Amino acid sequence: MTPIQLAAAAIFLLTIVLVVTRVINSVVAALLGVVAMVLAGVMSDLEAFGFVDWNVIAILVSVWIIAAYFGRTGIPEYLAAKVLAFSRGNVAVFVTLLGTLAGFISMFIDNVVVVLMMAPVLFYIARQFKFATFGPLIFIGFCANFMGTALLLGDLPPQMLHSVTGIEFGGFIWHSGRPSSFIILTATYLVVVAIFYRRFRRQYAGAAEAAAALEEAAAALPVREVGAAEAGAYIKDKRFAFLVCAAFAGTIVLMSLRQLTGYRLGFLALIGAVVLALLVEVLRKPWRFSVPDLEEILSELQWDAIFFYAALFALVGGLEHAGIIKAIAEALVPYLEQSLLLGVTLLYWVTAPIVGIVEHDAYILTMLYVIRDLASSTRQDPWPLYWALVWAGTLGSNLTVAGAPALFVAMNMAEKEDGRKVDLREFLGWSVPFVLWSLAICFVLTVTIWVLPGA
Numbered sequence: 001m002t003p004i005q006l007a008a009a010a011i012f013l014l015t016i017v018l019v020v021t022r023v024i025n026s027v028v029a030a031l032l033g034v035v036a037m038v039l040a041g042v043m044s045d046l047e048a049f050g051f052v053d054w055n056v057i058a059i060l061v062s063v064w065i066i067a068a069y070f071g072r073t074g075i076p077e078y079l080a081a082k083v084l085a086f087s088r089g090n091v092a093v094f095v096t097l098l099g100t101l102a103g104f105i106s107m108f109i110d111n112v113v114v115v116l117m118m119a120p121v122l123f124y125i126a127r128q129f130k131f132a133t134f135g136p137l138i139f140i141g142f143c144a145n146f147m148g149t150a151l152l153l154g155d156l157p158p159q160m161l162h163s164v165t166g167i168e169f170g171g172f173i174w175h176s177g178r179p180s181s182f183i184i185l186t187a188t189y190l191v192v193v194a195i196f197y198r199r200f201r202r203q204y205a206g207a208a209e210a211a212a213a214l215e216e217a218a219a220a221l222p223v224r225e226v227g228a229a230e231a232g233a234y235i236k237d238k239r240f241a242f243l244v245c246a247a248f249a250g251t252i253v254l255m256s257l258r259q260l261t262g263y264r265l266g267f268l269a270l271i272g273a274v275v276l277a278l279l280v281e282v283l284r285k286p287w288r289f290s291v292p293d294l295e296e297i298l299s300e301l302q303w304d305a306i307f308f309y310a311a312l313f314a315l316v317g318g319l320e321h322a323g324i325i326k327a328i329a330e331a332l333v334p335y336l337e338q339s340l341l342l343g344v345t346l347l348y349w350v351t352a353p354i355v356g357i358v359e360h361d362a363y364i365l366t367m368l369y370v371i372r373d374l375a376s377s378t379r380q381d382p383w384p385l386y387w388a389l390v391w392a393g394t395l396g397s398n399l400t401v402a403g404a405p406a407l408f409v410a411m412n413m414a415e416k417e418d419g420r421k422v423d424l425r426e427f428l429g430w431s432v433p434f435v436l437w438s439l440a441i442c443f444v445l446t447v448t449i450w451v452l453p454g455a
């Protein structure tokens with residue numbers, strides 16, 4: 001390795017250690033890492049700004065503004081009541097259902113946005129039943145991050161796969177005569193969710209204080225009557241709720257028409273947020289909206305997460321600029337050429353820990369091009385390798401907050417709600433089992449369906 005590569009690797013690894021252990025504030029650690037890379041000559045200050053995907057940042061800020069208004073409609077509380085009624089007042093069932101729903105929604109919406117949508121629903125019930133929110137909310141974060149690669153729309157890796165290979169929407173369901181991303185990830189997901197349901201069932205049924213909390217909450221919130229409750233009991237201003245939901249739906253539709261409009265997704269999301277904010281300000285007095293002004297809405301955004309996300313983009317950009325990600329890819333090539341089973345196995349289990357500490361987009365994009373070039377020179381079927389890469393890249397990223405910024409958002413929101421800090425041991429107590437179960441089940445399906453028939 002060159003001196004620049006050694007410096008980039010050392011700075012990145014030290015930064016990740018500080019971010020994960022939280023010896024200092026994670027945002028400060030990430031920003032210090034960017035500053036150190038610039039001062040060490042790994043990248044220039046202009047390159048650091050250029051490595052940040054400002055399109056993604058614009059999407060997050062814009063949709064978070066809409067989500068902040070959404071949290072004021074009363075719809076999250078109504079949805080919480082409906083889900084609780086469906087679960088018959090069982091907290092374990094409620095949390096599992098919420099997480100399961102988050103995963104399927106994330107097939108169409110960015111996973112950070114899904115966390116923002118689900119958090120108010122969880123918080124409402126947690127306050128009624130008096131339980132800590134970290135475990136359930138980080139589970140929702142895992143679920144939201146899990147299914148983003150199931151279809152073409154939800155996350156960046158499937159969109160990059162489309163860009164490199166030309167695969168269309170239907171190919172994520174069935175490809176080359178075999179079930180592909182949606183079917184395999186859904187099967188894996190449902191098994192993992194069932195495993196974690198058992199954990200929640202033990203957690204909420206094993207303590208006497210939990211049972212007492214359930215009885216107290218049942219008196220305050222008649223669960224059997226909630227299903228019959230009218231939306232008006234929760235949604236005080238239906239016109240405001242309709243306006244926000246229309247803006248949310250309109251923004252999603254507008255973003256889905258990106259190819260027709262020619263604009264970037266971030267700009268389209270910004271249009272939706274600006275239009276909603278404008279309508280709320282114009283209609284506030286005539287319609288008597290009892291909602292905060294825009295300044296207060298902006299103050300509720302997770303600005304620390306925005307800075308953290310931007311810093312991660314710059315850090316990974318520095319690694320890529322120094323040639324480290326390319327070097328890792330080139331080191332794998334000889335093994336990928338030997339046999340399909342060896343190649344898939346090695347690629348899968350090397351990718352998983354890497355994306356656990358590296359925001360996975362740059363790594364996955366680099367490896368996609370490596371696999372494409374390898375297939376063109378060896379005439380090897382690239383699809384088992386493509387799938388192994390994007391699936392391991394998605395599932396492994398749930399290991400730490402450095403791999404999945406959605407987990408950083410979920411952890412910050414839970415800490416604020418619970419009024420305490422979460423240490424590394426507690427976080428890994430949730431993430432490691434989730435990641436290991438996910439990877440193991442998906443790997444068995446990958447080998448069985450995509451490798452052995454062609455071996």
